[in-house]
Amino acid sequence: MAPDFRAALVAAADAVDTALERVLPKPGGAHARVHEAMRYAVFAGGKRLRPFLVLQSASLFAVEPEQAVRAAAAIEALHTYSLVHDDLPCMDDDDLRRGRPTTHRAFDEATAVLAGDALLTVAFEILADDATHDQAAVRCRLVRELATAAGSNGMVGGQMIDMLAPDKTFGADDVMNLQRLKTGALFEFCCVAGAILGQAGAEHEARLRDYARDIGLTFQITDDLLDVLGSAEKTGKAVGKDQDQGKATLVSLWGVDAARGKAETLARRAAQTLAPYGPAAAALQALPAFLLDRDS
Amino acid sequence: MAPDFRAALVAAADAVDTALERVLPKPGGAHARVHEAMRYAVFAGGKRLRPFLVLQSASLFAVEPEQAVRAAAAIEALHTYSLVHDDLPCMDDDDLRRGRPTTHRAFDEATAVLAGDALLTVAFEILADDATHDQAAVRCRLVRELATAAGSNGMVGGQMIDMLAPDKTFGADDVMNLQRLKTGALFEFCCVAGAILGQAGAEHEARLRDYARDIGLTFQITDDLLDVLGSAEKTGKAVGKDQDQGKATLVSLWGVDAARGKAETLARRAAQTLAPYGPAAAALQALPAFLLDRDS
Numbered sequence: 001m002a003p004d005f006r007a008a009l010v011a012a013a014d015a016v017d018t019a020l021e022r023v024l025p026k027p028g029g030a031h032a033r034v035h036e037a038m039r040y041a042v043f044a045g046g047k048r049l050r051p052f053l054v055l056q057s058a059s060l061f062a063v064e065p066e067q068a069v070r071a072a073a074a075i076e077a078l079h080t081y082s083l084v085h086d087d088l089p090c091m092d093d094d095d096l097r098r099g100r101p102t103t104h105r106a107f108d109e110a111t112a113v114l115a116g117d118a119l120l121t122v123a124f125e126i127l128a129d130d131a132t133h134d135q136a137a138v139r140c141r142l143v144r145e146l147a148t149a150a151g152s153n154g155m156v157g158g159q160m161i162d163m164l165a166p167d168k169t170f171g172a173d174d175v176m177n178l179q180r181l182k183t184g185a186l187f188e189f190c191c192v193a194g195a196i197l198g199q200a201g202a203e204h205e206a207r208l209r210d211y212a213r214d215i216g217l218t219f220q221i222t223d224d225l226l227d228v229l230g231s232a233e234k235t236g237k238a239v240g241k242d243q244d245q246g247k248a249t250l251v252s253l254w255g256v257d258a259a260r261g262k263a264e265t266l267a268r269r270a271a272q273t274l275a276p277y278g279p280a281a282a283a284l285q286a287l288p289a290f291l292l293d294r295d296s
Numbered sequence: 297m298a299p300d301f302r303a304a305l306v307a308a309a310d311a312v313d314t315a316l317e318r319v320l321p322k323p324g325g326a327h328a329r330v331h332e333a334m335r336y337a338v339f340a341g342g343k344r345l346r347p348f349l350v351l352q353s354a355s356l357f358a359v360e361p362e363q364a365v366r367a368a369a370a371i372e373a374l375h376t377y378s379l380v381h382d383d384l385p386c387m388d389d390d391d392l393r394r395g396r397p398t399t400h401r402a403f404d405e406a407t408a409v410l411a412g413d414a415l416l417t418v419a420f421e422i423l424a425d426d427a428t429h430d431q432a433a434v435r436c437r438l439v440r441e442l443a444t445a446a447g448s449n450g451m452v453g454g455q456m457i458d459m460l461a462p463d464k465t466f467g468a469d470d471v472m473n474l475q476r477l478k479t480g481a482l483f484e485f486c487c488v489a490g491a492i493l494g495q496a497g498a499e500h501e502a503r504l505r506d507y508a509r510d511i512g513l514t515f516q517i518t519d520d521l522l523d524v525l526g527s528a529e530k531t532g533k534a535v536g537k538d539q540d541q542g543k544a545t546l547v548s549l550w551g552v553d554a555a556r557g558k559a560e561t562l563a564r565r566a567a568q569t570l571a572p573y574g575p576a577a578a579a580l581q582a583l584p585a586f587l588l589d590r591d592s
Contacts, residue, residue: 025447025449029449029473030457030460030470030474031449031452031456031457031460031477033456033460034448034452034456038448085410085413088406088409090404090405090409091406091409108386109386110384111456111459113381113386113387114381114448114455115448117381117413117416117452118448118452120413120416121446121447121448121452122443122448124420124439125439125440125443125444125447128437128443131433133433136432136433136435136436137427137429139432139436140424140427140432140435140436141424143436143439144421144425147417147418147420148421150417151321151417151418152321152330152331152410152411152414152418153321153325156327156410157330157414158327159410160327160329160330160407161327163406164326174326177325178326181327
């Protein structure tokens with residue numbers, strides 16, 4: 001893997017962690033427990049892929065770093081909320097996340113629901129906070145786009161389908177629709193956020209959306225491959241769950257080799273989509289190969 | 297009760313219901329179930345007190361009705377999310393709400409969590425949607441204020457304390473702190489939203505916050521009185537729960553008569569606070585008496 005890519009990923013994680021440390025509420029008051037649960041869930045050593053996408057896409061359009069880091073922190077808070085709620089007993093009922101007890105196991109179910117609610121809420125607060133009059137229109141658009149990507153016709157809709165899926169016979173189109181909603185919409189937001197912040201216009205937004213769709217599906221296929229081929233030790237969560245639950249995935253539908261081949265094709269296309277940006281897009285272009293090679 | 301007040305309350309309910317019908321997603325796609333649950337929770341015949349507060353406060357400052365109704369719809373979506381999540385088995389574990397099965401009873405727990413998440417998300421989408429460039433700064437501020445009122449140092453923080461409360465010996469100050477967070481912060485947002493939309497300035501905002509604090513506490517005391525004195529038939533939910541759970545309330549701490557006396561004092565002060573607005577504030581001034589007299 002290109003050392004520049006690794007450096008960019010680490011830099012994004014550092015920048016967003018510093019910002020989250022600052023903007024998340026400090027534990028305090030009779031309700032400090034919910035602040036502690038929010039921080040437990042957020043500071044769990046995630047890869048910070050989504051902040052990386054925001055910061056790198058913003059760097060293509062000369063966005064002020066402070067603005068980009070703010071959007072990245074918002075998206076990571078929102079992403080963390082989705083993990084906390086998805087892990088709940090009434091949802092995926094997971095005990096482990098990134099190798100540690102899930103939030104409802106480390107605290108309790110009520111606290112996990114509330115911490116998730118608060119992380120979703122604070123994401124919008126971060127996006128809307130400290131906006132100058134000139135920035136307000138762009139911030140408003142980010143709020144709207146993030147809400148659309150995360151809401152009932154985006155991430156939440158995808159999780160709804162996922163909850164219903166075991167009852168149904170899903171084909172590849174159904175699985176891709178599920179992926180597009182559950183994880184794809186948020187990847188799209190991350191990639192387009194830089195273009196929105198940089199007021200780059202529709203052509204650039206469309207290009208970054210194309211890239212986001214390809215890496216989103218690459219991410220999902222490699223996630224499914226890890227569920228089949230990975231180890232709980234490396235992935236930090238239970239493996240073989242999809243198979244155990246009889247869930248259709250692109251790997252179960254296409255087979256391991258064909259699914260991997262498809263992911264490789266998507267990864268190549270994603271990198272090519274960003275060719276017009278030249279070397280400035282090198283880290284984004286290296287991401288698909290990283291997704292293919294990851295073991296967690 | 298003044299007939300004008302009743303008419304204003306019904307008009308607010310009609311206006312916000314029409315808006316919610318338009319802005320909430322129509323059930324569709326493989327994830328239609330979450331849309332259905334959102335609508336089930338929202339269209340349950342609530343009094344629409346919070347939209348009334350938004351519309352009436354907006355009317356003091358010549359806000360365009362369309363802008364005020366938008367904010368009212370957002371707050372009602374957000375309020376509904378809080379009811380859906382508060383009713384969950386891991387929270388208050390309620391089977392009835394407004395005389396009907398709660399959302400997790402009518403659907404299931406996962407769907408209720410997701411419908412709540414989606415209603416919280418759509419509240420911010422509604423606030424940020426269709427904003428002209430001129431409106432963007434005001435909309436941004438509404439997003440920030442709503443997120444602050446609803447988040448971990450507002451409504452969610454209050455619910456966290458409520459979940460912990462049975463373990464503790466609460467005094468009146470603790471109960472009032474809980475109320476201020478759990479329900480007061482959102483009442484404040486509703487009342488100040490009109491002043492924000494009308495760009496009325498700090499003095500008007502402070503006055504409406506004073507009013508909101510008094511009616512918020514009036515509302516809480518009368519809610520506690522209904523829990524002690526009301527009937528399940530009229531309130532549409534279980535009564536006697538606080539007592540059964542040994543929860544401290546202002547009624548249990550002060551006694552029925554003193555609590556009622558305090559609520560009456562607050563109600564009078566709330567009405568007087570708005571005297572500077574003359575007859576334009578008549579409906580807002582009639583609200584405290586309505587809260588005192590309600591039986592549900």
